[in-house]
């Protein structure tokens with residue numbers, strides 16, 4: 001008998017993980033198929049870029065220092081009014 005606390009990933013609601021999910025800590029395996037325990041459609045999660053639930057991939061954060069000329073910024077701000 002199946003434990004009620006365990007989701008049945010093979011019931012058709014869950015899509016198998018995709019290649020990009022490999023290494024993610026949220027992957028669970030059931031009957032030889034790997035599923036994501038956080039998301040039903042892993043491929044949809046990667047369509048727009050990185051999966052935000054992924055434990056193995058983090059977006060690179062680029063800190064860009066933008067130099068602002070205070071005089072020009074003040075002019076721009078005053079023009080907007």
Ligand code: SF4
Pocket residue numbers: 017018020021024025026027035036037038039041042043045051052053054055
């Ligand atoms: S959390 Fe994201 S990367 Fe991890 S298995 Fe699920 S869909 Fe794949």
